[in-house]
Amino acid sequence: MFEPLLQASPYSLRQAEKEARLLPGLNELTRFHYEHCAPYAHIIDAAWGGLKEARSIADVPFLPVQIFKQLELSSTAAPTMTLQSSGTSGQTPSRIVVDAETADRQSRALVATFRPILGDSRLPFLAIDTKDVIKPNNLTARGAGVLGMMKFGAKATFALAPDLEVDDAVIRRFVEANRGRPFLIFGFTFLVWTKLFDHYADGELDLSDAILVHSGGWKKLEEKRVSNAVFRASLKRRFNVEKIYNFYGFVEQIGSMFVEGPGGLLYPPNFTDAIVRRPGSWDVAPEGEEGVLQVVSLLPKSYPGHSVLTEDRGMVVATDAGQDGHYGKAIVVAGRVAKAELRGCSDIIAAEAR
Numbered sequence: 523m524f525e526p527l528l529q530a531s532p533y534s535l536r537q538a539e540k541e542a543r544l545l546p547g548l549n550e551l552t553r554f555h556y557e558h559c560a561p562y563a564h565i566i567d568a569a570w571g572g573l574k575e576a577r578s579i580a581d582v583p584f585l586p587v588q589i590f591k592q593l594e595l596s597s598t599a600a601p602t603m604t605l606q607s608s609g610t611s612g613q614t615p616s617r618i619v620v621d622a623e624t625a626d627r628q629s630r631a632l633v634a635t636f637r638p639i640l641g642d643s644r645l646p647f648l649a650i651d652t653k654d655v656i657k658p659n660n661l662t663a664r665g666a667g668v669l670g671m672m673k674f675g676a677k678a679t680f681a682l683a684p685d686l687e688v689d690d691a692v693i694r695r696f697v698e699a700n701r702g703r704p705f706l707i708f709g710f711t712f713l714v715w716t717k718l719f720d721h722y723a724d725g726e727l728d729l730s731d732a733i734l735v736h737s738g739g740w741k742k743l744e745e746k747r748v749s750n751a752v753f754r755a756s757l758k759r760r761f762n763v764e765k766i767y768n769f770y771g772f773v774e775q776i777g778s779m780f781v782e783g784p785g786g787l788l789y790p791p792n793f794t795d796a797i798v799r800r801p802g803s804w805d806v807a808p809e810g811e812e813g814v815l816q817v818v819s820l821l822p823k824s825y826p827g828h829s830v831l832t833e834d835r836g837m838v839v840a841t842d843a844g845q846d847g848h849y850g851k852a853i854v855v856a857g858r859v860a861k862a863e864l865r866g867c868s869d870i871i872a873a874e875a876r
Contacts, residue, residue, distance in 0.1 A: 523547030524627065524793060524820045528634050532791035533783070533848040537841050540792060540850050541579050547820045548582045548828060549575055555826035558597035562826040580797055580806050584816050584829040590616035590774050598624075598824040606662050607773045615662075616774050621824040628777030628821055632670050635779050635791050639767055640674050640733065646700045647675025648693070648732075650709025650718050652682045663738070663773040664710055670776075671708040671735065681709075681718065688721040700731065707732045711768070712739025715748060719760060729761035737769045737779075741858060750786060770834075770855050775827050778819040780853065784845035787852035794819040796853050798838055799831070812837045814859050833859050 523546055527535075535543065556563045556573050562585075566573055570583040589595070591607075591614045598621040607616040620628075649672075655665045672678050679696045683689050696705075707729070709718070714736050734757065743753070754766050770788050771779040780788035780796070790796050797806060798813040807813035815836040818829045835856040842849050 523550065527792040527820065528630055530792055531847065532635050532638065533789050533850060535792050536849050537851060540795065544579055544793070544795060544818065544820065545576065545582075548579060548818055551820065551822070551826075551828040552576070552582060554823070555597045555828070559595055559826050561593055561595055562597070579795060579818055582818055582829045584818075584831045585826065586831045587616070587772070587774050587833055590618060590827070594619065595825050595827075597826060601824065603661065605666055605773050605776060618773055618776070618827065619825045624822055624824040627823065629670070629673065631777045631791070631793060631821055632779065633673060634793075635781060636674060636735070639735070639765075639781065640706065644676040645674060645733070646696070646703075646705040647672060647678045648681055648696050648705065648707045649678060650681050650707065650713050652684050652686060653678075653680045654684050663776075666773065666776055667710065667737065667771075668708065671706070674706055682713070686713075686717065688717050690721070693718075693727070697727065697729065703731060705732055707734045709736055710738040711736045711753070712742045714757075715739075715743060715746075715753065719757060722760060724760045725762075727761055729763040732761070732763050733765045733767070734763055735767050735769065737771060740855075744857065750782075754786075772817075772830075772832060772834075775817055775819050775822065775830050777821045778817055783848045783852070784843075785839075785852065787839055787854060789848050789852055790817075790850060792850075793821065796836065796838070796851055798836055798853075801859065804831075807837075809838045809841060812856055815853075815855065835859050 527543060553573065556566055566583055576582045594617045596619040598619060600621050601619045602622055602625060603620050605618040605620060649668050651668050656669055657665055679692060681689060681693050750768055757763050757766060768782040769779045778794040780790050783789045795818050797816040799816055800807050800813050812835055815832045815834045817832060822828050836853050838851050838853050840852045843852060
């Protein structure tokens with residue numbers, strides 16, 4: 523199921539065909555995790571009435587993302603690393619068990635998703651982060667993001683010192699060495715804004731050759747009243763950078779990335795999809811109605827993360843619009859859900875797992 527979807531152009535499938543191709547693989551993953559992860563089997567039996575064949579992707583049982591903070595769920599006998607969410611101070615991070623097969627799926631999915639933007643050649647790579655963020659055996663979401671994007675880099679340069687202060691000399695050397703050819707800049711959105719953007723004045727640094735990819739940290743920027751439109755316009759004015767791509771993703775389903783495309787909307791690639799649900803009833807919300815995002819994916823084999831109810835609000839804006847070859851759903855992510863809306867769902871399901 524996974525391989526043919528990976529080989530196709532990532533946004534090439536119309537929604538009906540996409541769902542028809544995803545459904546057998548999602549059912550297969552539900553069965554696999556039911557047979558290999560006892561707590562997941564308990565959840566399916568108690569909260570979902572036992573193992574069943576879903577008739578649509580909306581019928582695939584989901585886990586609330588909070589459960590990965592309460593339980594370490596694993597379906598593999600050969601874990602190779604554990605990923606952690608970046609959570610704010612005082613919060614318990616999610617712990618995601620990854621084995622070699624799942625890591626390989628995530629890596630190839632990442633390459634397929636970004637190939638339309640970055641091409642097949644490895645680009646000079648500037649990370650708006652410190653090299654200390656990469657801890658091979660216990661990666662945070664930030665570290666996993668940097669490590670994942672390094673696959674597209676010919677050589678990685680880190681723009682920040684260990685104390686997260688901007689290393690101006692390093693940045694200027696990198697930009698000058700790569701002038702006149704494309705290069706990749708990646709960073710978490712909040713770091714790009716508070717470190718790179720805030721450090722320079724308008725016109726002080728020319729990044730017109732850059733492709734800037736960023737994600738995460740939007741909650742802090744919203745507090746500063748920096749929207750995606752303001753972010754893009756401000757970086758264009760300051761650095762003369764035109765190619766800016768936001769993406770949505772989360773560590774509990776790493777590798778499933780919705781990259782910004784036509785109209786500034788986010789597009790799930792062929793091997794993932796998004797469903798919007800009404801808080802409380804958890805019914806599927808129609809196109810144009812905001813609700814809680816559920817994300818399904820064919821990537822997770824080492825843990826039961828193939829169908830996750832997130833903590834994010836979102837909306838399906840269009841389906842099969844076809845602009846610039848982008849079919850399937852086009853979505854917006856509107857921010858975090860109020861914790862009270864999810865707590866009941868999460869607590870009930872977590873209790874069933876014990």
